[in-house]
Amino acid sequence: xxxxxxxxxxxxxxxxxxxxxxxxxxxxxxxxxxxxxxxxxxxxxxxxxxxxxxxxxxxxxxxxxxxxxxxxxxxxxxxxxxxxxxxxxxxxxxxxxxxxxxxxxxxxxxxxxxxxxxxxxxxxxxxxxxxxxxxxxxxxxxxxxxxxxxxxxxxxxxxxxxxxxxxxxxxxxxxxxxxxxxxxxxxxxxxxxxxxxxxxxxxxxxxxxxxxxxxxxxxxxxxxxxxxxxxxxxxxxxxxxxxxxxxxxxxxxxxxxxxxxxxxxxxxxxxxxxxxxxxxxxxxxxxxxxxxxxxxxxxxxxxxxxxxxxxxxxxxxxxxxxxxxxxxxxxxxxxxxxxxxxxxxxxxxxxxxxxxxxxxxxxxxxxxxxxxxxxxxxxxxxxxxxxxxxxxxxxxxxxxxxxxxxxxxxxxxxxxxxxxxxxxxxxxxxxxxxxxxxxxxxxxxxxxxxxxxxxxxxxxxxxxxxxxxxxxxxxxxxxxxxxxxxxxxxxxxxxxxxxxxxxxxxxxxxxxxxxxxxxxxxxxxxxxxxxxxxxxxxxxxxxxxxxxxxxxxxxxxxxxxxxxxxxxxxxxxxxx
Amino acid sequence: xxxxxxxxxxxxxxxxxxxxxxxxxxxxxxxxxxxxxxxxxxxxxxxxxxxxxxxxxxxxxxxxxxxxxxxxxxxxxxxxxxxxxxxxxxxxxxxxxxxxxxxxxxxxxxxxxxxxxxxxxxxxxxxxx
Numbered sequence: 001x002x003x004x005x006x007x008x009x010x011x012x013x014x015x016x017x018x019x020x021x022x023x024x025x026x027x028x029x030x031x032x033x034x035x036x037x038x039x040x041x042x043x044x045x046x047x048x049x050x051x052x053x054x055x056x057x058x059x060x061x062x063x064x065x066x067x068x069x070x071x072x073x074x075x076x077x078x079x080x081x082x083x084x085x086x087x088x089x090x091x092x093x094x095x096x097x098x099x100x101x102x103x104x105x106x107x108x109x110x111x112x113x114x115x116x117x118x119x120x121x122x123x124x125x126x127x128x129x130x131x132x133x134x135x136x137x138x139x140x141x142x143x144x145x146x147x148x149x150x151x152x153x154x155x156x157x158x159x160x161x162x163x164x165x166x167x168x169x170x171x172x173x174x175x176x177x178x179x180x181x182x183x184x185x186x187x188x189x190x191x192x193x194x195x196x197x198x199x200x201x202x203x204x205x206x207x208x209x210x211x212x213x214x215x216x217x218x219x220x221x222x223x224x225x226x227x228x229x230x231x232x233x234x235x236x237x238x239x240x241x242x243x244x245x246x247x248x249x250x251x252x253x254x255x256x257x258x259x260x261x262x263x264x265x266x267x268x269x270x271x272x273x274x275x276x277x278x279x280x281x282x283x284x285x286x287x288x289x290x291x292x293x294x295x296x297x298x299x300x301x302x303x304x305x306x307x308x309x310x311x312x313x314x315x316x317x318x319x320x321x322x323x324x325x326x327x328x329x330x331x332x333x334x335x336x337x338x339x340x341x342x343x344x345x346x347x348x349x350x351x352x353x354x355x356x357x358x359x360x361x362x363x364x365x366x367x368x369x370x371x372x373x374x375x376x377x378x379x380x381x382x383x384x385x386x387x388x389x390x391x392x393x394x395x396x397x398x399x400x401x402x403x404x405x406x407x408x409x410x411x412x413x414x415x416x417x418x419x420x421x422x423x424x425x426x427x428x429x430x431x432x433x434x435x436x437x438x439x440x441x442x443x444x445x446x447x448x449x450x451x452x453x454x455x456x457x458x459x460x461x462x463x464x465x466x467x468x469x470x471x472x473x474x475x476x477x478x479x480x481x482x483x484x485x486x487x488x489x490x491x492x493x494x495x496x497x498x499x500x501x502x503x504x505x506x507x508x509x510x511x512x513x514x515x516x517x518x519x520x521x522x523x524x525x526x527x528x529x530x531x532x533x534x535x536x537x538x539x540x541x542x543x544x545x546x547x548x549x550x551x552x553x554x555x556x557x558x559x560x561x562x563x564x565x566x567x568x569x570x571x572x573x574x575x576x
Numbered sequence: 577x578x579x580x581x582x583x584x585x586x587x588x589x590x591x592x593x594x595x596x597x598x599x600x601x602x603x604x605x606x607x608x609x610x611x612x613x614x615x616x617x618x619x620x621x622x623x624x625x626x627x628x629x630x631x632x633x634x635x636x637x638x639x640x641x642x643x644x645x646x647x648x649x650x651x652x653x654x655x656x657x658x659x660x661x662x663x664x665x666x667x668x669x670x671x672x673x674x675x676x677x678x679x680x681x682x683x684x685x686x687x688x689x690x691x692x693x694x695x696x697x698x699x700x701x702x703x704x705x
Contacts, residue, residue, distance in 0.1 A: 081679040128676055128683045131644070200644070268640075424648065428639035437687050440641040445649035543679070548645070548655035563679055 028091060028141045028160070030189045034254050040488070041529035043090045046138045046184040047404065048526070050252040052323035054406040055486050056527035060534035061573055062489030066503050066513045072535060072572040073112030077103050080566025084541030087138040087184060087404075087483065087524025088568065095528070095537060096160075097568060098136040101127075102150045106163060109530035112570060116163030123152040126175055131440060132197055132545060137248070137402075138184030138524065140192060143212040147192045149181025155194055155210055167215030172196050177203045178438040179245070186249040188259055188298040191218060198223065198245025199264035199290070199318060200440045202432040205244025207261060209301050219301030223263040223289050227303060235284030241432040241441070242283065243267030244290045248402050251324035251335070252298065253349060259298045260335060262319040266290040268443030269316040269396070272427050274384030277312050282430075282443070286311035291319050293337055293345070293352055307352040307375060309339045314382055315366045315392065317341030321402040325414065329466050336465045342399020342418060343370050346466055358468030360418040360461060361399025363451035366392060383427050383444075391422035395448045397546045401481060404524070407465060408486040411506050414465035415492045419479040421456040421553070423448050448549050456553050460484065460494055462509060472509035478554050481546055482521035485536070495521030495538050497550065498557060501569075519565045520558075522547055533572050541566030632691045634699030642696065645681070650703050656681060661705030669697050 026032065028044060036042065036049035040057035048054045061069060077084065077099030088097035095109040101122055106115040127134050133151040140147040145157045145166055153172030158165055171194075174180040179197035186193045191209045198205030204224035211218055224242030225231040231239055243266045250261035266287040273281025288306075291313035295304040309319045317340040325336040326349060333349040342361025347354060354375035368379025383392070398419060405416030425446040433439040450456045458479025462471040474494075482495035491512070492504045497520045503513040520542035527536050543563030550558035638649060647654030662669065673693050674685030684693070 128678065129686060131682050133682075426649065428636065428643075430636055430640040433640060433687075439687060440644050442640060442644050445639050445643040445647070447648040447652045447654060545655070552647070552653040552655075 026092070027144060029143075033142060033187060040527075042092065043088070043526040043528050044141060045089070045186065046087050046140065046249045046524075047251060047323050050254065051326040052251045052404070053325065053409070054323065054404045054483060055408055057488040058527050058529060058534045059488035059490075061487065061491065061527075061536065063491055063505050063512060065573060066489070066491055068574045069503070069513055069515070069536070069571050070574045071515070072570050074570070075105065075107055075112050075114075075568040077105060077566055077568070079103065080541045081543070081564050082133075082135040083520070083522045083543040083547070083563065084539035084566035084568070085135040085137050085523045085544055086539055088526050088537050088539065089139060089141055090526060090528030090530075090537070091141060093530035095570075096139055096141065096146055097539065098139050098148050099566060100134045100136060102136045102148050102156070104139060104146065104148055104158060104163065106146075106160075109528060109535060110533065118158050118163040118165070120148075120150055120154070120156055120168070122150055123175070126152050129437070130178060130180070131200075132182060133180070135182055135544060137182055140185040140187045140249075142187030142192065143190070145212065147185045147187065149183065149185060149194050151180040151182060153180040153196075155181065155185065155192065155208070155215070157192075157212070157215060169210060169215040169217065171208050171210070171217060172206070176437055177201065179203065183247045184249045186252065186259070187212060188252050191298050193249075193259060193298065195223075195246025195248070195261060195320070197247045197264075199243045199316065199320070200267060200269065200442065201243060202241035202267060202434045202438045202441055204239065204242055205246065205264055205290075207246040207296070207301070209298065218299075221296060221301045221303065223294070224266070224287075226289060230288035233285040233288045235279070238283040241267065241434065242287065242290065243441070245320060247320050248322070251326060253326065256350065257298065258304055259296045260324040261294050261296060262321065262324070262337065263289050263292045263294060264318045264320040265313045265316045267432065267441040268430050270383060270425065270427050270442065270444035271312075271314045272385040272429050272443070274382045277314065277382055283312075287313065291317065291339075293319055293324070293347065295352060305352050307345070307347065307354060309343075309345055309375070310341065310377065315341065316396050317366070317398065321398070321400060323404045325405070325407050325465060327407065327465060334466060336414065338400045338405070338416065340398035340400060341366060342394050344465075344468060345375065356466060356468070360416060360463070360468070361394050361420060362418075363393040363420050363422060363453060364399060366394075383425065385427050385429065387426040388424070391449055392425050393422040393451055394419065395421040395423035396446060397421060397448065397549055401479070401546050403481055404483040406484050406486040406492065408506055410488060410490070411462075411486070412464065413462045413471055413486075413506070415460060415462055415484050415486050415506070417458055417460055417480050417484065417494075419458050420451045420453070421448055422451045448553055460492070460504075462492075462506070474504065474509050474511075478550060478558075480521065481544065482538070483524045485525045485527060487527055493525055493536060493538070495525055495540070497521065497542075497547070499540060501538055515571070517567070517569050520547065520561055536571045537568060539566065539568050632695040634695035634697070637692055637696055638699050650700055659700045660703035662700065666697050666701075669700060670694065673697070
């Protein structure tokens, strides 16, 4: 048992004391954030810790007793337009999470009783004009504050104890650029980092570093042509409308003081120049630093090194998705990162040199392969103007999406959802629209279709993260869009698209338990401890961009599934 | 290199007819309406482009910003409904483009000029069921 008897006694004493006075919480300082993976009673960052394992070492809930898992409490945030896409956080028995419109709640982790809530006032006229809006994917903790981004381009800091705003900084001119923030921020020492949306629009996709205390912007890194050398990779000054962005939080390596972040695709998403993309078309060149993993100095925002996963990405396969899983293997320090096209890249943590590349999606034809030693694209499929003669695989929804996998140090396996679908596509010449406000610049008409090997579907893979060797696989008739969670209790939790939360044996993939939460899942999942009990917290709520493809592709239950419902459902073991 | 193939493609003449129809419709509306506000389309300098600032090509606008949700150029349901063969009136469609649908479709009324809105409506009308 990870929770020791001594600890339990201490918590019981604290719980009694809590009737009279609030339990003391130690500050979420850099040391505590760096040690997050060793303190499983909490879940302190979006990815569970800087190493992005998305793993809970807690084992009070385990493969032998998970059949007794039951709902402890539910919280409804309200106004769940486009569902509930957030990853909750937990610290010292308090659960923090965000809903659509960046509503933030602090709840008692054991009972769900609200402690405080904060609803920022958004520019709702602007929100009505946005496509990738008004959902929010999560918050960050540090310096006694909670940080949350907004779709109207702001980063807000709230006092962690009271929910009162400490500062509210406008970072992006969203009225003009249309984009804002949907991703969770990441706190690194005294800087809070957040990346804007961007790939589908006509700007330059900045990532910001903001002072945790004052809210002053410290630095800004343009994912589109953020350095002079990078500008040369955009012909005809196309960097001015390049797209880019870094819309999900990355990871941090304290040993080298390096932040790892994933960048989004360039715009237009599809290119009519075919094989002549180096010299002609809307954005000739490799288009740095789109569809790349970049390493930044968290204090200055300066680029340390990078690897562009897809040079001249012509398929909308962002590197902005997913986690930067940091593991050690045979004395090598590595970073494992999924690319939206369905390939998994394994990097040397010191310099992002490619160590291996393996594929998790089965239906891929946008390249023949990617060289596992160098990362070079082999046999890239560049489309030219007009209808493609055969479907493009994977579809725009990706071979993987932005939901995170989970790595168990116990099994050595990485549990990750992959997606199988393709698309008919007709490439069209388009022109960036920047006035009066930035518009989507897609460059094609497309339609999602089943892949050649069977129906459109998803699968949960249990894989060696470095070699890609598969241990087991579970097929889902529709791809789960939520993150998954492996635990020390030998369990893997998967919140599926139909609304059912399932628990599998982490070693074998045998389904051990399930519970219907009533609406599809499209967010995170965590585990934490409060009052000596282990909890599993999962937001249910449907209606994101990929989810919107499901009614046409799969019919029911998605045709009837509401897109404005949301609930945070929290489970614990039934009292015996 | 992927060549533009014959599968599902319309003969060039038909494509030209469609574009001509859009332009004629738009010209007709522009002539008949007292106020004609053009939102500017600004391009990156020296960029290879198909449309010029004065062009209001509904089909191109659709592929730029509408095709993301209205699949297959509006011919198939996807994130948004199928538009080909719609029984909604021009007024309904134009208002939907301007006002959007909360939680489902953005409002383009402040971003697109009336000419652009009507060009998109005209394009939708050319779509075969």
